[in-house]
Amino acid sequence: QAVLTQPPSVAGAPGQSVTISCTGSSSNIGAGYDVHWYQQLPGTAPKLLIFANSNRPSGVPDRFSGSKSGASASLAIAGLQAEDEADYYCLSYDGGWGALWVFGGGTKLTVL
Amino acid sequence: QVTLRESGPALVKPTQTLTLTCSFSGFSLTTFGMSVSWIRQPPGKALEWLALISWDDDKYYRTSLKARLTISKDTSKNQVVLTMTNMEPADTATYYCARHPTRSHVDYWGQGTLVTVSS
Numbered sequence: 302q303a304v305l306t307q308p309p310s311v312a313g314a315p316g317q318s319v320t321i322s323c324t325g326s327s328s329n330i331g332a333g334y335d336v337h338w339y340q341q342l343p344g345t346a347p348k349l350l351i352f353a354n355s356n357r358p359s360g361v362p363d364r365f366s367g368s369k370s371g372a373s374a375s376l377a378i379a380g381l382q383a384e385d386e387a388d389y390y391c392l393s394y395d396g397g398w399g400a401l402w403v404f405g406g407g408t409k410l411t412v413l
Numbered sequence: 414q415v416t417l418r419e420s421g422p423a424l425v426k427p428t429q430t431l432t433l434t435c436s437f438s439g440f441s442l443t444t445f446g447m448s449v450s451w452i453r454q455p456p457g458k459a460l461e462w463l464a465l466i467s468w469d470d471d472k473y474y475r476t477s478l479k480a481r482l483t484i485s486k487d488t489s490k491n492q493v494v495l496t497m498t499n500m501e502p503a504d505t506a507t508y509y510c511a512r513h514p515t516r517s518h519v520d521y522w523g524q525g526t527l528v529t530v531s532s
Contacts, residue, residue, distance in 0.1 A: 303459050337518035339460075346509060346522040347460065353517065390460055392518065401473045402450065402462040 303406035304329065304399065305391050312411040313381045321376045321408045323391035329403055331372030334394040338367055338376045341388040341407075350389070351376060378410070386412045415439035417449075417510050417523035424529050425500050431528060435493040435510030442468055442488050448513040449493045451484065453506040454525070461506075465513070466493055500530045 306324040313319040323336060330336055336354050339347035349358050351367035354374060364379045374393075378385055391405040421433035435449060442449065448467040454460050464484040465473045474482050483496045493510060507527045511519040 335517065339519075346525050347519075348522070349518065349520050352520070358520070392460075394517075398476055400462050400475045401465055404460040404462065407459045 304395060304403035305393060305405035307391060307405035307408045310409045310411065312413055314413045315381050315383065317381050318377060318379045319381065319410065321389050323374045323405050325372050325393055327372065328397035329393040329395040330369065330374060332396055336369050336374035337392045339390045339392065341390065347390060381412050383412050386410055415512065415521045417512060417521060419508060419510050419523045419526040421526055421528065423527060424531065426532050427501055427530060429500050431497045431500050433495045433508055433526065435523060437491050440512065442486055444468055446515045450511050450513060450519060451495045452509045452511055455506040464495060502530045505530045
């Protein structure tokens with residue numbers, strides 16, 4: 302079971318917006334550690350989408366945005382496109398005993 | 414251009430030891446703050462962080478697997494090696510190596526290598 306909690310799936314029609322949540326605890330997100338987001342297209346390695354809560358690497362469209370509040374974070378995708386259909390994972394540092402870095406369980410985005 | 418590539422056996426038998434090599438280019442593991450992690454993903458499941466080695470040779474392991482994992486680096490070859498002992502079918506997964514450019518997120522990933530544990 303993943304340390305960070307994400308909804309298993311979200312869906313939206315082309316052009317619509319969706320939000321994916323990532324909920325942690327006092328040993329990770331709630332402790333002030335940053336949240337990072339990754340997109341994993343089928344059969345490929347994850348790709349960095351958002352780092353340090355709300356920063357986009359070069360080349361990532363501004364349709365993708367991130368935010369963080371308390372022990373939770375969110376990834377918002379505006380103007381959905383067919384190619385956005387993928388799995389999305391959040392990642393955070395964890396100061397607890399289990400693992401240095403913890404992932405969310407992943408969210409499958411379906412573009413209807 | 415930063416690249417990472419994993420190599421190792423595609424099939425191992427239960428109880429055997431797995432050795433994976435991450436060969437990278439475009440950066441040096443002697444650079445201050447740089448580190449490399451191993452992360453795995455069982456088929457159809459989520460990502461799971463396993464181990465990290467830093468530029469100054471600090472090593473960190475997933476607590477539940479610590480007794481079975483060893484991570485090491487060879488800076489002259491630009492390689493990071495992960496060994497996992499006593500492999501079992503539940504260890505079947507795609508194994509990725511990935512770079513942390515600072516004491517922060519992963520920015521680059523290897524393509525991954527699928528390891529199947531079966532007799």
